[in-house]
Amino acid sequence: GSTVSFGEKGQQKTEMKQTQPVAEGGDKEEKKEIASYWGVPPSRFTKEDGTEWKWNCFRIDLVLMVCSMKLKPWETYSADLSIDLKKHHLPATFLDKMAYWTVKALRLPTDLFFQRRYGCRAMMLETVAAVPGMVGGMLLHCKSLRRFEQSGGWIKTLLDEAENERMHLMTFMEVAKPKWYERALVITVQGVFLNAYFLGYIISPKFAHRMVGYLEEEAIHSYTEFLKELDKGNIENVPAPSIAIDYWRLPPTATLRDVVLVVRADEAHHRDVNHFASDIHYQGRELKEAPAPIGYH
Amino acid sequence: GSTVSFGEKGQQKTEMKQTQPVAEGGDKEEKKEIASYWGVPPSRFTKEDGTEWKWNCFRIDLVLMVCSMKLKPWETYSADLSIDLKKHHLPATFLDKMAYWTVKALRLPTDLFFQRRYGCRAMMLETVAAVPGMVGGMLLHCKSLRRFEQSGGWIKTLLDEAENERMHLMTFMEVAKPKWYERALVITVQGVFLNAYFLGYIISPKFAHRMVGYLEEEAIHSYTEFLKELDKGNIENVPAPSIAIDYWRLPPTATLRDVVLVVRADEAHHRDVNHFASDIHYQGRELKEAPAPIGYH
Ligand SMILES: [Fe+2]
Numbered sequence: 001g002s003t004v005s006f007g008e009k010g011q012q013k014t015e016m017k018q019t020q021p022v023a024e025g026g027d028k029e030e031k032k033e034i035a036s037y038w039g040v041p042p043s044r045f046t047k048e049d050g051t052e053w054k055w056n057c058f059r060i061d062l063v064l065m066v067c068s069m070k071l072k073p074w075e076t077y078s079a080d081l082s083i084d085l086k087k088h089h090l091p092a093t094f095l096d097k098m099a100y101w102t103v104k105a106l107r108l109p110t111d112l113f114f115q116r117r118y119g120c121r122a123m124m125l126e127t128v129a130a131v132p133g134m135v136g137g138m139l140l141h142c143k144s145l146r147r148f149e150q151s152g153g154w155i156k157t158l159l160d161e162a163e164n165e166r167m168h169l170m171t172f173m174e175v176a177k178p179k180w181y182e183r184a185l186v187i188t189v190q191g192v193f194l195n196a197y198f199l200g201y202i203i204s205p206k207f208a209h210r211m212v213g214y215l216e217e218e219a220i221h222s223y224t225e226f227l228k229e230l231d232k233g234n235i236e237n238v239p240a241p242s243i244a245i246d247y248w249r250l251p252p253t254a255t256l257r258d259v260v261l262v263v264r265a266d267e268a269h270h271r272d273v274n275h276f277a278s279d280i281h282y283q284g285r286e287l288k289e290a291p292a293p294i295g296y297h
Numbered sequence: 298g299s300t301v302s303f304g305e306k307g308q309q310k311t312e313m314k315q316t317q318p319v320a321e322g323g324d325k326e327e328k329k330e331i332a333s334y335w336g337v338p339p340s341r342f343t344k345e346d347g348t349e350w351k352w353n354c355f356r357i358d359l360v361l362m363v364c365s366m367k368l369k370p371w372e373t374y375s376a377d378l379s380i381d382l383k384k385h386h387l388p389a390t391f392l393d394k395m396a397y398w399t400v401k402a403l404r405l406p407t408d409l410f411f412q413r414r415y416g417c418r419a420m421m422l423e424t425v426a427a428v429p430g431m432v433g434g435m436l437l438h439c440k441s442l443r444r445f446e447q448s449g450g451w452i453k454t455l456l457d458e459a460e461n462e463r464m465h466l467m468t469f470m471e472v473a474k475p476k477w478y479e480r481a482l483v484i485t486v487q488g489v490f491l492n493a494y495f496l497g498y499i500i501s502p503k504f505a506h507r508m509v510g511y512l513e514e515e516a517i518h519s520y521t522e523f524l525k526e527l528d529k530g531n532i533e534n535v536p537a538p539s540i541a542i543d544y545w546r547l548p549p550t551a552t553l554r555d556v557v558l559v560v561r562a563d564e565a566h567h568r569d570v571n572h573f574a575s576d577i578h579y580q581g582r583e584l585k586e587a588p589a590p591i592g593y594h
């Protein structure tokens with residue numbers, strides 16, 4: 001019944017040039033076969049100046065990963081490191097304070113559990129952080145469909161945030177291999193947080209975005225501590241994973257320290273976007289009334 | 298408590314150049330104020346050749362809509378009209394047949410209700426069609442976080458499909474203003490379909506993608522009928538909505554017929570992607586094992 005076959009080997013290797021470099025020869029023909037009937041070939045991308053887009057990473061273990069991720073040039077970016085890391089939203093209303101103390105309360109067990117293992121801590125943080133953008137984006141998408149109206153770009157902004165956080169997670173997975181019980185913890189926390197945030201966003205998007213704003217403030221703090229440990233030499237400043245070099249357009253000589261710097265800058269941008277979104281709700285407006293900061297990295 | 302104020306008027310109008318054209322003067326200052334503290338300004342985009350990206354639409358009613366949607370150049374595209382519209386997946390397994398007849402059964406009441414009102418029919422179709430991509434993308438995102446592994450680009454592909462369908466919906470909303478009971482029907486159907494598809498995707502992604510594949514085949518058929526009615530003169534070939542001209546890079550003189558043509562081509566691409574995804578599952582593989590057709594329009 002199926003119109004493709006993974007097993008059989010194709011003959012025209014030339015047609016698959018686009019997917020190079022491919023680590024294993026066998027995979028090449030298989031991919032050729034899958035694309036054959038439905039005609040969904042991998043695409044070739046060009047840079048802003050018209051030249052072909054090339055991958056920086058050629059480490060065998062990552063080639064397949066990044067290549068099948070197929071980061072398009074415009075999906076990668078140079079992080080804006082000049083962003084103000086100190087901005088803070090003073091909690092004023094009851095809801096603000098609730099959001100603030102929820103985040104502070106969540107930090108306590110995290111501090112106890114991970115202590116100074118900032119690599120694993122970052123991993124945990126990123127699994128949780130990738131949830132709000134996806135949930136918010138999905139809920140706005142459904143709302144947009146129900147009301148037949150546009151979202152002012154906020155769907156895209158929130159989904160982009162989720163993608164950005166997922167890239168953070170992929171990056172730290174390369175750096176810190178988690179133990180089984182840490183993995184189990186992360187899965188549990190994600191499941192609980194996903195449902196809680198889903199409900200929270202339906203009840204009060206104002207509160208939900210404010211909470212994420214504070215979560216990002218904590219993330220900035222956490223990465224600053226990470227940097228301190230790196231500078232003290234307590235954590236080894238290993239070379240940056242290839243995936244990070246591609247995603248943030250880092251030089252090939254980049255190290256873990258450079259990665260933490262760009263990730264921290266990302267978190268500062270998320271902080272701005274989410275406090276901004278909450279502020280819009282505080283004004284009794286809907287998100288779509290203010291243009292979304294698409295491409296704000 | 299809030300750090301922005303919508304009410305007060307800002308003084309430096311010059312800083313808001315990027316959001317031009319803005320329909321109402323008052324809005325300009327308000328937007329300035331919102332962006333002020335969190336520093337999330339709207340961005341300026343350039344085309345592939347380096348010149349500034351301009352909007353084609355200047356109809357007052359749409360200016361705010363498209364501008365606040367902020368389609369980036371690479372979010373718009375020229376549809377590939379050469380795609381084969383006749384491709385069909387012959388249902389072979391029991392699951393295939395179930396998917397096929399589910400879609401056929403769903404078509405019956407739609408035929409009865411909308412009959413030859415293809416504008417409203419398209420609207421209904423698009424509200425439903427925008428659900429699977431979002432649900433699938435979200436579930437793959439969560440899976441990616443849980444397993445700490447990449448998705449081979451499938452998250453992006455499915456979310457892009459959802460966005461594409463939402464743009465279809467926005468376009469047809471401009472063409473066919475729905476009556477209140479049609480709106481109510483659409484909301485009900487969406488609510489039921491969202492939950493059903495969510496469950497369906499968890500139980501069997503193989504079935505879910507196959508069903509969407511058949512849904513798209515029906516969509517192609519439906520738009521072909523739409524074109525026939527347009528050619529017969531039963532439906533007036535009005536000028537294309539500005540949003541469609543921007544999104545599909547159509548000439549300013551484009552008509553509804555041109556829009557239906559590009560939308561139909563989109564559906565054919567969705568058909569390929571979803572049958573392809575189902576085929577991968579039929580081979581006992583996971584989606585991430587085959588590179589996703591990102592940017593396949
Ligand atoms: Fe992050």
Ligand SMILES: [Fe+2]
Pocket residue numbers: 129165216219266267270
């Ligand atoms: Fe973040």
Ligand SMILES: [Fe+2]
Pocket residue numbers: 423426461462465516560563564
């Ligand atoms: Fe569609």
Ligand SMILES: [Fe+2]
Pocket residue numbers: 426462513516563564567
């Ligand atoms: Fe479609």
